[in-house]
Amino acid sequence: MALLEIRSIIRMFGGLCALNGVDFSVEEGEIHGLIGPNGAGKTTLLNILSGMAPPSSGQVQFAGRDIHALPAYQVASLGVARTFQNIRLFPAMTCLENVIAGQHLTASRPLLPRLLQLPSAWRLDHEYEKDARSTLARVGLENRARVRAQSLSYGERRRLEIARALAARPRLLLLDEPVAGMRQGEVTQVAELIRILAGEGMTILLIEHNMSFVMTLCSRITVLNFGQVIATGTPDTVSRHPHVIEAYLGVDKSS
Amino acid sequence: MIPMDLNHIFTQFYAVYGSLINFIGINSLLAISLYVTLSAGQLSLGNAAFAGIGGYTAGILTMYLNVPYIVALFAAALMSGAIAMILGFPVLRLRGVFLAIATLAFGEVVRILAINLQITGGAEGLTPIPDKTQAWMIFTALALTGYFMAVLRRSRIGWSFASIREDETAAKAMGINTTWYKTLAFTIGAMIAGLAGAMSAHLNYIITPGEFGFSAAVQLLIFNIVGGTRVWYGPILGAALLTALPEILRGFGVTAGPVRMGVNGFILLMVILFLPNGLVSLFSHNKD
Ligand SMILES: Nc1ncnc2c1ncn2[C@@H]1O[C@H](COP(=O)(O)OP(=O)(O)OP(=O)(O)O)[C@@H](O)[C@H]1O
Ligand SMILES: [Mg+2]
Numbered sequence: 001m002a003l004l005e006i007r008s009i010i011r012m013f014g015g016l017c018a019l020n021g022v023d024f025s026v027e028e029g030e031i032h033g034l035i036g037p038n039g040a041g042k043t044t045l046l047n048i049l050s051g052m053a054p055p056s057s058g059q060v061q062f063a064g065r066d067i068h069a070l071p072a073y074q075v076a077s078l079g080v081a082r083t084f085q086n087i088r089l090f091p092a093m094t095c096l097e098n099v100i101a102g103q104h105l106t107a108s109r110p111l112l113p114r115l116l117q118l119p120s121a122w123r124l125d126h127e128y129e130k131d132a133r134s135t136l137a138r139v140g141l142e143n144r145a146r147v148r149a150q151s152l153s154y155g156e157r158r159r160l161e162i163a164r165a166l167a168a169r170p171r172l173l174l175l176d177e178p179v180a181g182m183r184q185g186e187v188t189q190v191a192e193l194i195r196i197l198a199g200e201g202m203t204i205l206l207i208e209h210n211m212s213f214v215m216t217l218c219s220r221i222t223v224l225n226f227g228q229v230i231a232t233g234t235p236d237t238v239s240r241h242p243h244v245i246e247a248y249l250g251v252d253k254s255s
Numbered sequence: 256m257i258p259m260d261l262n263h264i265f266t267q268f269y270a271v272y273g274s275l276i277n278f279i280g281i282n283s284l285l286a287i288s289l290y291v292t293l294s295a296g297q298l299s300l301g302n303a304a305f306a307g308i309g310g311y312t313a314g315i316l317t318m319y320l321n322v323p324y325i326v327a328l329f330a331a332a333l334m335s336g337a338i339a340m341i342l343g344f345p346v347l348r349l350r351g352v353f354l355a356i357a358t359l360a361f362g363e364v365v366r367i368l369a370i371n372l373q374i375t376g377g378a379e380g381l382t383p384i385p386d387k388t389q390a391w392m393i394f395t396a397l398a399l400t401g402y403f404m405a406v407l408r409r410s411r412i413g414w415s416f417a418s419i420r421e422d423e424t425a426a427k428a429m430g431i432n433t434t435w436y437k438t439l440a441f442t443i444g445a446m447i448a449g450l451a452g453a454m455s456a457h458l459n460y461i462i463t464p465g466e467f468g469f470s471a472a473v474q475l476l477i478f479n480i481v482g483g484t485r486v487w488y489g490p491i492l493g494a495a496l497l498t499a500l501p502e503i504l505r506g507f508g509v510t511a512g513p514v515r516m517g518v519n520g521f522i523l524l525m526v527i528l529f530l531p532n533g534l535v536s537l538f539s540h541n542k543d
Contacts (some may be wrong), residue, residue, distance in 0.1 A: 050428055076430035090421035093275075101418045105430040109411040115403070125409065168430060 001064065003050070003203050005026040005171060009058035011044050011227075019043045019055070020227040026172070031194060031204045033214040033235075036224035037247060042207045043085055043225070046174050049072070050082045051075035051203070062172065077105055079171035083161040083178060091150035095141050095160050098149055099132040102167030107131075133198075139163040141190055156184040159190065173197065175206040176207065179213055181195075191217050215239065223247065272502070273390065277458055279498045280393035284451035284476035286490035287400055288444045293484045294413075296420030296438035298351065300360030302448040303337040303341075304365040307467030309449025310456035311375050314384040317457065319374075324387040327452050335449025336442045343438035362472055369464035380463030381456070382486040388458040399493070400447055404487035417442055458493065479520075481526045483533020492534050497522070 002025035011019040016043045024033045032041050047053045048254055049060060050073035060068040067075050090098050100107075107128045113121040134140050139159035144152065149160060158178060165173060178194075179187045191213060198204055208214045214221060215235045222232040223244050231241040275463045285306055290297045291467045292428045309331035318323040326409055366379070376382065415436040418426040427433050431465075456462040482493025500522075501515050509515065530536050 007444055052424070052428065059345065071432075072427040073430050073432045076428060082428050084425070086256070088422045088425040088428075089427070090418060092421060093417070101414050102419075102429055104415065104418070107411070108408070111407065114406045114410055164429070188372040 001061075002026060003063060004061075004205070005061040006045075006049070007061075009045065009048060009060070010056045011041070011048060011053075012056045018227050019048075022058070022224070022227070024222045024229055024232050026203060026205050027220075028203055029198060029201055029217045031198045031217055033218035033221040034207045034224060035209070035214055035221060039226040040224040041113065042224055043176055046082065046176050046205075046207060048085065049075075050080055050123070050174055074234070076168065076170075079169075079170045080174065081157070081165035081170035081172075082174035083165055083176055085176040085180070088148040088156050088162055089157055089164070092148060093148050094148050095136060095152070095163075096129070096132055096145040097112055098160055098164050099135050099167045100128065102164035103128055103132065105168045113210055125130045135163050135167050136160075138166065138187070138193060141193075155186040155205065158182060158247060159186070172203045174205065177207055179208060179210055187213060191234075269390075275457045275499065275502055277388075277393055278366065279495050280390070281451050281455045281458070282494040282498045283397055283491040284289060284393070284400060284454070285448060286396075286482065286494040287329050287404060287487065288446075288448035289475045289479055290484060290487060290490040291404070291444035291447065293479055294420060295416035296407050296423065297347065297437055298355045298439060298476075299358045299441060299444065300469075300476070301356050301361045302444060302475055303340075303471035304358075304362035304457070305339060305445040305448035306452030306471075307365055307369065307464070308338060309335045309452035309464070310462040310467075311369065311381060311452075312449070313453030314381045314456045314462055315374060317385050318381070318383075321354055323386075324457065327457075328450055331453035332446040332450045335400050335452070336446040339442045339445030340438060343441040344434070347434065347437045350371040359469065362468065366464045366468055370539065375464070375493055378464060380461050382461035384456050384460050384462065386457065386460055387519050393454055393458075396450060401487055401491070408487070411525075412436065412439065428512060477523055479525060479533075481533060483535035486535055489533050489535040495531065497535070 004026040006022055006024055007174070009019050009022040010017070022041075022045060027207040032044070036042055048055045048068065049076065051067065051070050054070055056066065061065060062075070062078060062080060065078065067078065067090065090101060093101065109124070109128070119185060131144060133145060136145055139162050141156060141159055141163060148232070149157065152160060160179060162175070178191050182190065187210065192216060194204055208220070218235060220233060221235055221238045223230050223238055223241070225247040232237050233241070264380055285302065288305070289299065289302045292302070301528070312334040313327035313331040316327040317324060322330070342361060346354065346361070349357055367528060372379050415431045418429065419433050419436060421431055464532070478497060479490045480493070480495035482491065484487030497519060500518065503513055504518060526533060
C-alpha cells in the first residue's frame with residue numbers, strides 16, 4: 001500500500017467547493033508533484049493532509065492510519081512535516097533557534113535535569129545544537145545561524161522553513177511552493193536537496209508553479225483543476241494529457 | 256565596628272523602606288506570573304484574580320484551620336493552578352483580546368464571589384490574617400521563580416511556549432500540542448500568582464475583594480510592557496521601577512495622586528514608543 005492514500009476528499013467553504021472528490025496516492029520514497037492553476041485547491045489539500053483543517057468528507061491514510069480527523073500536532077507526530085506557501089517562520093528567533101524549535105518531536109529537553117543542573121542536560125543540548133547546525137547546512141544557511149529570521153532574504157526564508165521542517169525528521173515532507181520567488185541558483189540548490197532527501201528514503205509531496213522544476217524533479221505528478229484531479233502520472237504522460245494542456249492554456253493565461 | 260554600623264544602617268533603611276521592598280518583591284512575583292502566560296503568546300488579565308484566590312485560600316487555612324504557613328502557601332498555589340487548568344481548556348481557545356476579556360470576566364466573578372461569601376469576609380475582607388511573611392521569604396520565592404523561568408526557557412516547555420508566541424499555526428505543524436502548552440503556561444502563571452497572593456495576604460494581615468480587580472490586572476500588564484517580555488527579569492525590572500516610583504517622586508516632593516498617575520502613564524508611553532522590547536533592551540546587545 002502507498003504511504004499516503006487520499007480518498008474522495010471534499011472540502012467546502014460555504015457554497016464554494018474547493019476540493020471536489022480528490023483521489024490519489026503517494027508512494028513511499030517518491031517525489032510527487034501537485035500542480036494546477038491558481039485557486040485549484042492545492043493548498044487546501046495540503047492543509048487537510050497536515051491536519052490543519054478537516055475535510056468536509058473523505059479519508060486520508062498515512063502509513064495505514066486514518067489521519068483526516070486528527071489534529072495537526074498528532075499528524076506531525078506520526079511523521080508529517082510541512083512548509084507554508086506564505087512562509088511562517090518564527091521571525092524574532094535566529095535561524096539556529098528556528099531549527100532548534102523545530103526539533104520539538106526529536107529532542108526531549110526535559111525540565112527536571114535542568115532545574116537540578118545535571119550535566120546530562122547540557123550535553124544533550126550540545127548534541128541538539130550540532131544537529132540543528134548540520135540541518136542549517138543542508139539548506140545552505142550555516143553562515144546565517146545567528147541572524148534573525150526576520151532579516152533574511154525571501155529565498156533564505158523559504159530554505160530556513162525547509163530546515164525547520166527537516167528538524168522533525170519527517171517520513172513525509174509537504175512543501176507548498178518551495179522555490180517561489182527564488183533565484184535560479186537557489187532553485188537548483190533546493191532541487192538538489194530534495195533529490196538527496198528522497199534518496200535517503202524521505203517521501204516528498206510538493207506544490208510548485210515552476211514547471212521546469214516540477215518536471216525534472218518529480219517522479220509522478222498529480223494535476224488539480226477546480227478541485228478535481230484531472231491527471232496523475234509521470235511528467236511525460238501528464239504534460240501530454242489533453243485535459244492538462246487545456247487547463248493550463250484555458251485558465252492560467254499568465255504562464 | 257564597621258559591620259555593626261552597616262547592620263545599623265541596614266536596620267534603619269529597612270525600618271523606612273521595608274514595606275516598599277516587600278511590596279516590590281510581591282509585585283515582581285505577580286509580574287512574572289503574567290510573564291509566563293505572555294511568553295506563550297497569551298494575554299491574560301486573570302492573574303490578579305488568581306492572586307486573590309491564593310490569598311483567600313491561604314488566609315482561610317491559616318486563620319480558621321491553623322494550617323502551617325508553608326503548607327498554606329503550597330495550597331494557595333495549587334488551588335490557583337487547579338482553577339486555571341479547569342478554566343484554561345475552554346478559555347484558551349479564544350485569541351488575543353477575546354481571551355483578555357474572558358479572563359477579565361473571570362476576575363470579576365472572583366471579586367463578586369469574594370464580596371458575597373461568608374468565609375471570605377465579604378466586602379470588608381478577610382482579617383486578621385496572621386503576620387507570617389518575611390522579606391527573606393518573599394525574595395527566596397522570587398529567586399526560585401526567576402531561576403525556574405531562566406531554566407524553563409531552554410527546556411522543551413520553554414521552546415514550545417516561544418514557538419506558540421511566535422506563530423501558533425507553525426507551532427502546531429511542528430507537532431506542538433498548543434492547547435496543552437497554552438494551558439500549562441496559564442496554570443504555571445496562576446500558581447505563581449496564587450503564591451504571591453498568599454504571601455501578600457500574610458504580610459498585610461488582610462485581603463479585600465477590591466485589591467484584585469481590573470486595575471490590578473492591568474498594572475501587571477504595565478509592569479511587563481515597561482520591563483519587557485523577552486527575558487524573565489524584564490517584568491521584575493518593570494515591577495521594581497513602577498512600585499518604587501511613588502517613593503522616588505515623594506523624594507522630589509511630589510505627593511499628589513494625579514501627578515503620580517501621570518508619570519506612570521508617561522513612562523509607559525515612552526517605553527512603548529522608544530523601547531518596544533521594554534527596559535531590558537537597554538541592557539541587551541542585540542536590540543535590532
Ligand atoms: N479559508 C478559506 N475560506 C474560503 N475560501 C477559501 C479558503 N481557503 C481557500 N479558499 C478558496 O478555495 C479555493 C482553492 O484555494 P487554494 O488556496 O487551495 O488554491 P491553490 O491551488 O493553492 O492556489 P495558488 O496556486 O494560488 O496557491 C480558492 O477559490 C480559494 O479562494
Ligand atoms: Mg496555494
